[in-house]
Structures are given as structure tokens and as C-alpha cells.
Amino acid sequence: MTDPASPPLLTTAANLTAPPLRRRxxxxxxxxxxxxxxxxxxxxxxxxxxxxxxxxxxxxLQQAFLFVVFGIYFAWFWAKGQTLAMKTWHIRVVDNQGRPLTQARALWRYVLSWLWFLPPLAVGAAFSLPGGELALIVVGWVLVWALLSRFHAQRQFVHDALAGTRLVHFQPVETPKRNKR
Structure with missing residues (x-):
């Protein structure tokens, strides 16, 4: 028997596998x-x-404002399970047990997702790198960060493992169409 206060599982344990890296x-x-x-x-x-x-x-101040706007955007949609891009690619974000994310966990995932960009940006700022070199370092870091998921047991990104979340394949249930006469 499940606890009525806990959110329902969105997927079974068998369906908690990560979508292919190319699709993510x-x-x-x-x-x-x-x-x-x-x-x-x-x-x-x-x-x-x-x-x-x-x-x-x-x-x-504008950068701080955008950071907050992005946080609201992602926390809102991730707590609902998907952003528009995730719907398009049939990907859903859930917690490690397959339940919907809470707002707090979605916000924590957002903060940790900045690990995709902050380390190379910090290096660029520390060494006052010009734009071209900084772009190369950012792209290289993103590739390394993405490839690190290949070493995770469930093929999840590092920030997902740290946040207690996971990306899973999600195929929406199609509703039957009614015949119009």
C-alpha cells in the first residue's frame, strides 16, 4: 500500500533508464x-x-535578473515534469524513485545544472581569456560534462546524480480520436 500523501510514480523501475545521450x-x-x-x-x-x-x-543586475527568471522557468516546468523541449524529445525529469519533482528539488537541480557553465566561465574570468578561447573552453567542458554520463551506472548527468533526479524516456499516452460526422 502506498502513502496517500506521496506523489504517484510516473514510471516503473524498468522505465527509469536514461534516454540516449544523443537525444538528451x-x-x-x-x-x-x-x-x-x-x-x-x-x-x-x-x-x-x-x-x-x-x-x-x-x-x-540584468544577469542576476535572468538567473532568477531562468530558475523560475526551469523549476516550474521541471516540477511539472517537462519543458517544451523535453516534450518534443519525449524526455521527462523525475526523482530517483520515478516520482514528480518537488519545487525544492527542481530548484536544486537548476542550481546544480550551472555546473555545465560555471567552471569554464570561472577559468575564463581568472585568466581574462578572449571570447574565442573562452567559447572553445566552454564547448570542450560541455562535451566532457556530457560524456561523463557514460560512466554513471544509470547514464545520468552528474548534476542529476547530485540532485537526486534523473532523465527518463517518456512516451505520452495517446488518446483515441473521435470520429466527426
């Missing part, structure tokens, strides 16, 4: 493209509210 990275790239819209709307809102006239004015 395609979803990751698609998510990045979709975030352009989020950045555009959030940047416009920030610029309007702060009356910023030049892109470099209030730069650090």
Missing part, C-alpha cells in the same frame, strides 16, 4: 534555442522597468 543533447540544444525567447521577453521587461538605455548599463 539534442533536447539540450533545443532548450537553448527556446531560451532565446525567454531572454528576449525578460530582457525587454528588465530594460523597461529599469529604464536602461544601453546594453552594458546595469549588466550585472
Amino acid at each position: 543533447m539534442a533536447c539540450w540544444l533545443y532548450e537553448g534555442m527556446l531560451l532565446f525567447g525567454v531572454v528576449f521577453i525578460a530582457g525587454y521587461l528588465f530594460s523597461t522597468l529599469t529604464q536602461t538605455r544601453h546594453a552594458l548599463d546595469n549588466r550585472h
Whole structure:
């Protein structure tokens, strides 16, 4: 008997396997493209509210604002199971037992997901690297970070293992279509 207070399992233990790395990275790239819209709307809102006239004015405050907006975006959708990109690629995020994420766990996953970018950005800042070299280091780090999932027992990304979450294949149940006469 299950505890009525605990959320239902979204998938069985047999279905907790990670989607192939190629599909997860395609979803990751698609998510990045979709975030352009989020950045555009959030940047416009920030610029309007702060009356910023030049892109470099209030730069650090705008970056902090975008960090918070991204956190809200991802925590909201991950707690519901999927972002739009994840729906497209039939990927769902669940906890290690296959249950939906809580807002707190989704937020923790968001914070840990910055491990995709913060280490190379810190190196770039420490050594004052020009844009081209920094881009190369970021791309190299992302590739290494993604390939590290091949060494995890369940093929999960490191930030998912640390957050107690996992990406799983999720095929939505199709509803039968009614005949229209």
C-alpha cells in the first residue's frame, strides 16, 4: 500500500533508464534555442522597468535578473515534469524513485545544472581569456560534462546524480480520436 500523501510514480523501475545521450543533447540544444525567447521577453521587461538605455548599463543586475527568471522557468516546468523541449524529445525529469519533482528539488537541480557553465566561465574570468578561447573552453567542458554520463551506472548527468533526479524516456499516452460526422 502506498502513502496517500506521496506523489504517484510516473514510471516503473524498468522505465527509469536514461534516454540516449544523443537525444538528451539534442533536447539540450533545443532548450537553448527556446531560451532565446525567454531572454528576449525578460530582457525587454528588465530594460523597461529599469529604464536602461544601453546594453552594458546595469549588466550585472540584468544577469542576476535572468538567473532568477531562468530558475523560475526551469523549476516550474521541471516540477511539472517537462519543458517544451523535453516534450518534443519525449524526455521527462523525475526523482530517483520515478516520482514528480518537488519545487525544492527542481530548484536544486537548476542550481546544480550551472555546473555545465560555471567552471569554464570561472577559468575564463581568472585568466581574462578572449571570447574565442573562452567559447572553445566552454564547448570542450560541455562535451566532457556530457560524456561523463557514460560512466554513471544509470547514464545520468552528474548534476542529476547530485540532485537526486534523473532523465527518463517518456512516451505520452495517446488518446483515441473521435470520429466527426
